[in-house]
Amino acid sequence: MEIILTATVMGLGMHHGAWRYRDGDAFDYVDPDYYAHIARTAEAGALHAIFLADTLDVSEERFARPNLGALDPAVTLAVMAAHTERIGLVGTSSTTFNEPFNLARRFASLDHMSRGRAGWNAVTTFVPAVAGNFGGTPLPAHDQRYARAREFLDVVIGLWESWEADATVGDKASGVFVDAARVRTLDHVGEHFSVRGPSTLPRSRQGRPVIFQAGASEGGRDLAAQYADVVFTAQNTIEAATAFRTDVRRRAVGYGRSADAVKIVPGLLPVVGSTTDEARARKEKLDELRGVGPELEKLALRVGVPVEALELDEPLPVDLIRANEGFRGSHGFRDAAVELATRKKLTVRELLYANGGGHQQVVGTPEEIADTIETWVEAGAVDGFNLMIDAFPSGLEDVVEHVVPLLRKRCLFQHEYAGSTLRTNLGLPPLPNRS
Template structure:
């Protein structure tokens, strides 16, 4: 695809009530994070903005000591089923852990959702680094970083084989002859590996997209290796233009190394725009939210992410770089660690500023619609990104401001669709519908 033909891809990262920790204090119903109607409203606004997809992340533990504040609570596939019923076009991305799930059940759940949504589903596979989650699943401690990825590699292959186990055309439904299915088009997978043994076939016929879209979001060496091999969408935390360009180029080369077309990898860094009709209005919005910022809650979160003791962090000083471990020794997310440390060092920020300006490890821009569109265009044209996974300060207002003021600006610049031209998420993303491995083998 030539430079100018590329179209931007935009997702809404539904971080429950918003990315800002004080978001709930701006809602009519502070408990909206467990109200399905709240999420329906978000999905409806996102569809009005012709976003590619909405995205639900997930965690498998209450990652705060009570008293807690809003977090990802509702199970993603359950919530996405409800959102599929009130939308027609927008893609629906749900997160699931390869460490604390079973491939047969998960393949079935997402294939079912692809049928229910008529081809709009994606599975974001995560390896789950949380020790609190491990404690909820009968583990004494979180499995080692690379061991989690070894399991993920095998897990994803099984899921893909199960999705492929029914070929297109397997349901014949010939009322005259009485032949319902063509047995030659339904296959066992007979997988026997280090972690799993799964016979198959799947109990869900091939789904509208062939296979649900696969999303991968690991930025460590093993994370990138998995993403480049199997990912359709790559989520990543990139806070600097140089880092993002390096990542983008590297991932495309890795995909090509697997014999894949690099244009079939959609690379979406996170972005956290705070929108106002003017720059000063945007800053006023942020200042109002930040005046309610609770540093006593955020400091331990940052300390845990960086693997340091909270007493080593001083709000008025820079990060204690000499006390940080090397990225290769980080037990949790190496991607989040690296993007946070890199941005902080490059900007020379004190910890207070880092916390206020590094929204969930994603790049923050505060400004008028044109300024936000400029930054998006700059990264997109420089091939630092194919689009963005967008975070908003407070739902639904942050998303509404973006939809009503930034989306029209992106459309005016010829960067973003005016309306949906396809009906599946693969079509929105410009990705081909894959054939079943069995069909491909026959057609060679």
């Protein structure tokens, strides 16, 4: 089985200490050359896609490091598209703080400009402070966000598919540019949106952008099963990951889809060294440069308790976490942290060391990282991984130069791209021409 591998670009690296650890200017994350180098490196390793987060507020990082998705993902990915030919370009954008017509147009534009390599990661936004930048109304409750997201996705997909595949004619002799009979209005009127349509753009080479979705709650799983091509999730144990994949695939079948139509790719933070000791030294230096405070504050936000409730050398206060019925954050991050802490009986300090920004972390040699990937694949827990690179560019270079070749030797990863579009390279079926 060949797996999917994508690489997430978050600021200067996923680790809080990355900006101090790496060579280069502290503000490289707003330099186009930085992104061009990352894109070329990832494509040299035949990774399936670059994955960008989106940040609509500064409250999580509090100016202690680069915001992990400060730049508009679609604009940044367009820069990366100009420096690459095959790698996919996936950007995160919120269904809570966008309008579907504008978002559909933005990602359809990226899809055309990249010749069919775009993907949209649909999220509902779980950081309450973001609401202050969009009118000040409090962040909607979890169920309300997912109800809006469902309608949002219906509208976006409807716009992307409002042009049939054979609507474009371009016959100069007859003067027929587009067969207007094969372009239809959407005429959507729903609880949250009223959108006439059609899209201003025809279908792209891959039909429409690939849909990624990140959510592990009941609402998130159901949304993923109905709409997503790829699901990005936080899973810290193989048992939880296997159960999650089984559940989402089962739900997909319930929506009349093939179980294989939904690919599950949890986050994985590899910290690579030529020896285990070297990898641990890299991790320890990153941790030293970060300090405990920023990561402790972020953990408190992610699990929904005051930072004062987290004692470094005590277990995670699971009862307090579960008692927070008004929690509006990410259920996926919260549940993954609780699962890891309880299953492995970790103290808060140990959890901070092991929980790579909310994702599974492997500190070790390329062989040890490849072993972990192979174990999870053989267990049926994943279809691949979204690599949460600790520090750029060295962390990505280590993966491409040392981990990828091992995966290829084990027949786990592609040597080259299968085609020119992201949909083809992910092994997804072609889209039907809906009339």
